[in-house]
Amino acid sequence: MALLTVAGLRIAFSHRGGSTEVVRGVEFAVEPGETVGLVGESGSGKSLACRSIIRLMPAHATMTASKVEFDGRDVLAMSAKELRDHRAHSVGMIFQDPYSCFDPTMRIGEQVAETLRVNAGLEGDAAKARALELLESVDIASPEQRFRAYPHELSGGMRQRVMIAIAISASPKLLIADEPTTALDVTTQAQILGLIEQRRRESGMAVLLVSHDFGVIAQACDRVVVMYGGYVVEAGPVAEVCARPQHPYTRGLLSSIPSLESAGRRVRRAGIPGQPPNPADLVAGCPFADRCAQVRPACRELHVALEGVGDGHVTACPYVRDGVPVTNAGGSR
Amino acid sequence: MLAYTARRVGVSLVQLLGLSFLSFMLIHFVPGNPIATMLGPRATVQEVARISASLGLNKPLPEQYWLFLGHLLSGHFGQSITFSQSISSLIGQRLVPSLALIGYGTLVALVIGVPLAIVSALRADTSVDHGIRIFTTVSFAMPIFWSGLILGIVFGLKLGWLPVSGYGTGFWGIVRSLTLPAVALGLSLLAVIVRTLRSSIRHVMALEFVEAVRARGFTTSRVFVSHVFKNAIMPTVTVLAVNVGFLIGGTVVLEQVFQIPGLGTLLFQAVEQRDYPLVETLTVLAGSVVVLLNLSTDILQAVVDPRVRPGAHSV
Numbered sequence: 001m002a003l004l005t006v007a008g009l010r011i012a013f014s015h016r017g018g019s020t021e022v023v024r025g026v027e028f029a030v031e032p033g034e035t036v037g038l039v040g041e042s043g044s045g046k047s048l049a050c051r052s053i054i055r056l057m058p059a060h061a062t063m064t065a066s067k068v069e070f071d072g073r074d075v076l077a078m079s080a081k082e083l084r085d086h087r088a089h090s091v092g093m094i095f096q097d098p099y100s101c102f103d104p105t106m107r108i109g110e111q112v113a114e115t116l117r118v119n120a121g122l123e124g125d126a127a128k129a130r131a132l133e134l135l136e137s138v139d140i141a142s143p144e145q146r147f148r149a150y151p152h153e154l155s156g157g158m159r160q161r162v163m164i165a166i167a168i169s170a171s172p173k174l175l176i177a178d179e180p181t182t183a184l185d186v187t188t189q190a191q192i193l194g195l196i197e198q199r200r201r202e203s204g205m206a207v208l209l210v211s212h213d214f215g216v217i218a219q220a221c222d223r224v225v226v227m228y229g230g231y232v233v234e235a236g237p238v239a240e241v242c243a244r245p246q247h248p249y250t251r252g253l254l255s256s257i258p259s260l261e262s263a264g265r266r267v268r269r270a271g272i273p274g275q276p277p278n279p280a281d282l283v284a285g286c287p288f289a290d291r292c293a294q295v296r297p298a299c300r301e302l303h304v305a306l307e308g309v310g311d312g313h314v315t316a317c318p319y320v321r322d323g324v325p326v327t328n329a330g331g332s333r
Numbered sequence: 334m335l336a337y338t339a340r341r342v343g344v345s346l347v348q349l350l351g352l353s354f355l356s357f358m359l360i361h362f363v364p365g366n367p368i369a370t371m372l373g374p375r376a377t378v379q380e381v382a383r384i385s386a387s388l389g390l391n392k393p394l395p396e397q398y399w400l401f402l403g404h405l406l407s408g409h410f411g412q413s414i415t416f417s418q419s420i421s422s423l424i425g426q427r428l429v430p431s432l433a434l435i436g437y438g439t440l441v442a443l444v445i446g447v448p449l450a451i452v453s454a455l456r457a458d459t460s461v462d463h464g465i466r467i468f469t470t471v472s473f474a475m476p477i478f479w480s481g482l483i484l485g486i487v488f489g490l491k492l493g494w495l496p497v498s499g500y501g502t503g504f505w506g507i508v509r510s511l512t513l514p515a516v517a518l519g520l521s522l523l524a525v526i527v528r529t530l531r532s533s534i535r536h537v538m539a540l541e542f543v544e545a546v547r548a549r550g551f552t553t554s555r556v557f558v559s560h561v562f563k564n565a566i567m568p569t570v571t572v573l574a575v576n577v578g579f580l581i582g583g584t585v586v587l588e589q590v591f592q593i594p595g596l597g598t599l600l601f602q603a604v605e606q607r608d609y610p611l612v613e614t615l616t617v618l619a620g621s622v623v624v625l626l627n628l629s630t631d632i633l634q635a636v637v638d639p640r641v642r643p644g645a646h647s648v
Contacts, residue, residue, distance in 0.1 A: 056548055088550025100541040103560050105638050114559070115549050150639040166549065 001072070003173060003206050004030040004053060008066030011048045015060065022279045023049050023063075024230040027306070030174065035200060035207040037217030037238065039253065040227035041276045049227065050176050050210050054087045071173060088119040092167030092205075096179035098159035102151035108162055109135070109147025115166050134165040138195060157188035161195065168199055175200070178210045193220050215257050218242055223312070226250050229277045229287030231304050236313030246315035249288045286317070294319065338632055345628045349621055353405060356616035357398050360609055366390070367414045367607040388414060390609075401613055410614045415606040420614050423599060430500050430511075431595035434518065434584050437511050439573065441519030446526035450569075451562075453527060454534035465527065473524030477583045481517040481590040488513060498592035514587040521583055522576060529572045533565040540564075567634055574630040578623040 011023035023045040030036045040046045052063050055075060068075040070090060078086060095101045102111055112131040116122045122130055128147075135143035138161040151159060160180060167175055177196060181189035197220065200207050211217050217224050217238065224241050226234040226249065234247040245251045252272035274291040285300040286292070292299065296319065306314040368376070368384050385391045389400065404411040410420035446469075453465045472480070489497030501510035537543065538561055546556050585597035592598075596615060603611035635641045 054548060056544065058544075084550040084552060086550070087548055093545075093548040095541060095545055097541060101545040103542050103546070103564065104640055105564055106560075118551055118555065119549065152640050163545075 002029040002069075003032045003071055004208075005067055005069045006049070006052060006065065007068075009049060009052055009063065009068070010065065011045065011052065011057070011061055011063045013061050019062075020280045022061075022230050023052075024282075025304075026227070026230070026232050028225045028232060028235065030206045030208055032173070033200070033204050033206055034222045035197075035209060035220055037221035037224040038208060038210040038227060039212065039214055039217045039224055041212055043229075043276045043279065044227040045230040045279075046210050046227045047178050050178055050208055053174070053176060053208070054091050054093065055083060056087075056093075089170045090172055091174045091176060092170065092172040093176040093178065094160065094163045094167045094180050097183050098156050098163055099151075099183065101163055102159065104151055106150075107147065108149050108151060108154065108159075109143075111151075112147075112162065112166055112169070115169055119170055130169075131165075134169055135162065138162070138165045138199075140165075155188075156184050157191060160184065160188075160192050164192075164195060164199070168203070168205070171203060172205055174206045174208060176208045176210070179212070180209070181216060182211070182213070189216070196220075214253050218257075226253070229282055230279060231287055231316060232306060233288065233304075233316045234314065235306070237311065240311055240313050244313075246309055246313070247288075247317045248292045248294055250315075252291075288317075334635065337635060341628055341631050345624050348624050349617075352620040352624070353402060353613075353617050354398070356613050356620065357401055360604075360607070360612045360616075361394065363604075363607070365607050367609060370606050371415070401610065404610070405614070405617060411610050413603075413611045414608045415603070416608070416611070420611055423611070424596065424615075424618070427594060427596045427599045429595075430507075430593050431584055431588070431597060433507060434511055434514055434587065434593065434595060435577070435580050437508075437515035438518030438522065438580060438583070441515050442522040442526055445519065446523050447530065449523075450527045450530035450534065453531040454538070457531075457535060469524040469527045472520040475520070477517055477521050478586045478590050480520055481514060481587050484513045484517055485591070500593050500595075510591075511593070514584075514591045514593065517587055517590075518580060518583050522573075522580065525572055525576055526569060530565065530569045533568045534561060537561050537565045563637075567637055571627075571630050571634065574623075574626040577626050578619070581619045581622070 006029070007027040009023055009026040010021060012019040012021040022043075026045065026049050028036070028038070028049075038046045038050060048057075048061065048063075051057065052065065052068060053070065053075065055063065055068075055078075057063055065076060070086070073086075075083075075086065102108065106114075109128070109131050112134060113122075113127040116127040116130050116134075120127075120130070132143045132147060135146060140146050140158060140161055146154065146158070146162075154162070163180075175196065180196070181192050184192060193216065196207060196209075199205070207220075209217065209220055221238050223236065224238045225232055226241070226247065228249045234241060234245065234250045241250060242254060245254055249272070256272065272291055277287055277290065286295075286302045286304060289295050289299040289302075299319075302318070304316050306316050307318065308314050367388070368381050368390070372380060372384070382391070389397065392400075401411075408421070410424070412418070413420050413423055416423055449465050449469070453462045456462050475483075485497040488494045495512050496510050497513065499510055501507050543556060543561060546560050581597075584595065585600055587593070588595045588597035589601060596619075600612065600615045600619075602608075603615060
């Protein structure tokens with residue numbers, strides 16, 4: 001049974017004169033212990049979609065869903081207290097910008113210890129001792145010294161390690177990592193991804209890795225969910241999606257990853273022409289229609305729905321095989 | 334931290350020097366002088382010259398300023414011209430009522446203002462928020478002598494709850510007699526507190542770290558008390574310190590309205606009589622309070638927010 005099932009997820013921002021839907025009926029699932037990537041450009045709704053798992057909505061945003069089920073429990077029906085328990089013990093979360101994710105006026109160690117006191121009921125020295133253990137477990141050198149540091153005194157990579165320490169302190173079943181490496185330099189990126197992977201293997205937790213970078217996803221995930229304009233446009237095993245992308249958007253994303261083979265040749269990446277859509281402008285039809293090279297009139301009236309192309313691989317584009325010739329092992333629909 | 338404190342103290346000393354110079358020059362440039370006020374229009378030239386010499390007013394201005402500085406630094410501030418008392422003993426008699434009024438007024442402003450700011454921030458852009466904004470704006474827009482008079486008329490004369498003038502004896506007597514002026518003073522300060530605190534609470538609530546602590550499953554009240562409020566209060570403390578000058582101005586007016594024998598009344602009389610040394614000393618002392626409060630706020634800020642401390646950068 002899936003650890004997490006999200007279906008029919010819609011999130012809208014209300015504002016003067018109405019509301020704008022930014023997540024428009026998203027579904028995805030996470031199996032116990034696996035790493036799932038949620039990929040898309042900024043504004044695709046991926047960050048909001050992952051927050052629905054702990055119902056962590058910003059002000060003025062409302063979410064509705066036909067199903068958000070975590071470990072057999074209905075997240076939508078949770079009371080305030082149950083929701084706090086759910087956030088404290090079942091799901092850990094780390095964020096994009098480790099520079100701004102700490103209380104700037106509190107010592108780093110105190111922030112770890114506070115979490116342990118509040119969520120694990122540890123007191124005084126026990127909380128501090130456990131906090132030091134946790135800091136050590138995420139490879140922070142001389143934890144005693146770092147314990148007393150303020151957030152701005154640590155490097156980005158170190159802050160992200162502390163963030164991970166806090167997120168896994170309750171041994172959650174799922175770690176949500178929202179762009180965990182975007183603000184870090186490339187070598188630190190690899191270390192942080194490695195640390196997450198190592199923790200995942202040791203504890204058996206599942207990871208939902210949100211990123212705009214298909215390279216990061218391809219390297220770290222078992223399965224991938226591609227989002228665009230508030231919709232899931234393609235999903236499937238990472239290797240399968242990379243080898244046989246079905247949606248024109250996924251193909252665009254994949255072709256915009258620079259590779260080392262092109263070094264020195266100044267090849268311009270194909271990329272995707274145009275800008276990501278403004279959610280307020282999307283009316284009906286395929287959200288990618290305006291930027292799609294293979295767009296046809298019917299795309300403007302398309303009802304976006306995922307259809308299987310085999311092997312757990314689904315796509316929202318019904319014309320996959322007409323545009324670019326694709327060898328599709330999955331065959332029939 | 335030490336270097337930072339030393340630098341801030343140095344800046345404050347320069348401010349104090351400038352302050353003493355300005356208050357000295359200002360009162361000397363005001364038309365009229367203490368001798369004319371004392372002796373009246375019929376004084377002979379000889380009398381004026383004699384008194385002028387006895388008070389040292391015939392000396393050149395730079396020398397008078399130098400003597401004034403000496404008096405300030407010695408701490409006994411010299412003689413008042415019109416009260417024929419030492420200025421330090423005059424201040425000693427009048428200090429407590431004024432301090433009590435400022436303290437009480439600030440307390441009133443905080444006790445009303447902090448809850449209003451929190452409600453306003455948490456219910457931003459609702460009718461509650463708008464109502465609070467209208468209330469604080471009106472209270473801010475009322476001239477302080479006028480709101481003092483209205484409070485006196487309503488709660489003193491009509492309802493008879495509190496005295497409208499004078500200064501009581503004993504703790505509760507003093508509290509009773511200072512309540513109406515303190516409320517008037519507090520109301521004038523309310524808008525500043527509510528607006529500053531409301532906007533800094535909203536600013537902090539929108540920061541990413543607040544989402545991060547919410548994601549840890551903390552209760553709303555823990556998130557607010559131990560993270561949001563602590564980060565949001567500092568600008569309000571700073572604004573309060575800056576507004577102490579405004580409060581001192583307010584007490585000068587309110588002490589007149591409510592007949593409180595404090596420093597404000599003393600300053601008023603001193604200016605009327607052109608009592609140069611008394612005016613200068615009171616102005617410098619009031620200004621010093623503002624300067625010192627701002628100094629301590631800056632240092633406090635560095636204690637509360639480690640990022641303000643110089644030399645505190647990424648390792």
